[in-house]
Amino acid sequence: MTSMDAMPVPVSRASGVGAGRLRTLLVLAVAAVLIGLVTWVVDRPTDDGVTLLPGQAPVGAPPSAGDVLPDFSATATDGSTISIAALLGQPVWLTFGASWCPDCRAEATDLQATYAKYKPAGLAVVGIFIQEDQAAVLDYAKRVGFTFPMVADPQSRIADLYRVYGIPIHFFVGRDGKVRDVRIGRLTPGDMEQLVQRLLSG
Numbered sequence: 001m002t003s004m005d006a007m008p009v010p011v012s013r014a015s016g017v018g019a020g021r022l023r024t025l026l027v028l029a030v031a032a033v034l035i036g037l038v039t040w041v042v043d044r045p046t047d048d049g050v051t052l053l054p055g056q057a058p059v060g061a062p063p064s065a066g067d068v069l070p071d072f073s074a075t076a077t078d079g080s081t082i083s084i085a086a087l088l089g090q091p092v093w094l095t096f097g098a099s100w101c102p103d104c105r106a107e108a109t110d111l112q113a114t115y116a117k118y119k120p121a122g123l124a125v126v127g128i129f130i131q132e133d134q135a136a137v138l139d140y141a142k143r144v145g146f147t148f149p150m151v152a153d154p155q156s157r158i159a160d161l162y163r164v165y166g167i168p169i170h171f172f173v174g175r176d177g178k179v180r181d182v183r184i185g186r187l188t189p190g191d192m193e194q195l196v197q198r199l200l201s202g
Contacts, residue, residue, distance in 0.1 A: 049106075050167070050185040051101040053156075053164065053166060057165040058160055061163060062171075063171065066179060068177050069173060070161050071085050072157075074158065076126075076150060076151050082149055091200055092126065093115075093170065095111065096159060098129050099129065099140035103168055104168045107186045107192075109144065109145070112147065112148075125148035125149075126148065126149050129153060130167060133152050136152070168186060168187070169182070169185075170182065170187065174202050175202075180202055181195055181198070181199070183195065
């Protein structure tokens with residue numbers, strides 16, 4: 001072997017810089033894919049239609065059929081006062097959700113359409129928005145087109161009273177103030193029709 005054969009082949013500085021840039025771009029591309037995957041997993045509706053609330057689950061079960069709902073008094077986003085006691089004598093659909101909940105968003109337009117259809121028949125709908133302030137609720141309602149009374153529950157005070165552990169959760173309450181049906185999870189338009197018609201006929 002000659003001395004020429006033993007000499008290392010020089011690598012240009014430009015090619016080294018190019019390889020470094022390529023590695024950086026590759027890392028950024030992989031990171032973007034991973035972030036997109038995580039966002040999709042977190043933000044997609046679940047198979048069972050329920051978005052579990054973060055934090056420790058409340059002790060006990062939510063109210064069930066035959067129960068009288070716990071009363072509360074809260075100021076709605078339109079400035080009116082909402083309470084269960086004041087709704088006595090009306091068929092009421094009380095729904096807990098949030099704008100950050102993918103399962104709630106999936107049923108939002110159908111919820112509004114069902115309310116609009118049955119409001120003339122006396123149906124009252126009240127939406128409780130968990131872990132959100134009034135500004136967030138108003139912004140979401142404007143985007144979705146909600147027209148029923150909405151209550152912001154930023155500290156989950158009402159949700160804790162009702163022992164809500166997952167959303168959406170729907171309480172259908174008769175004119176006598178007793179719960180007729182409770183459904184946990186995303187409702188289809190057919191579910192909504194059936195539950196509301198049963199509520200109005202009871």
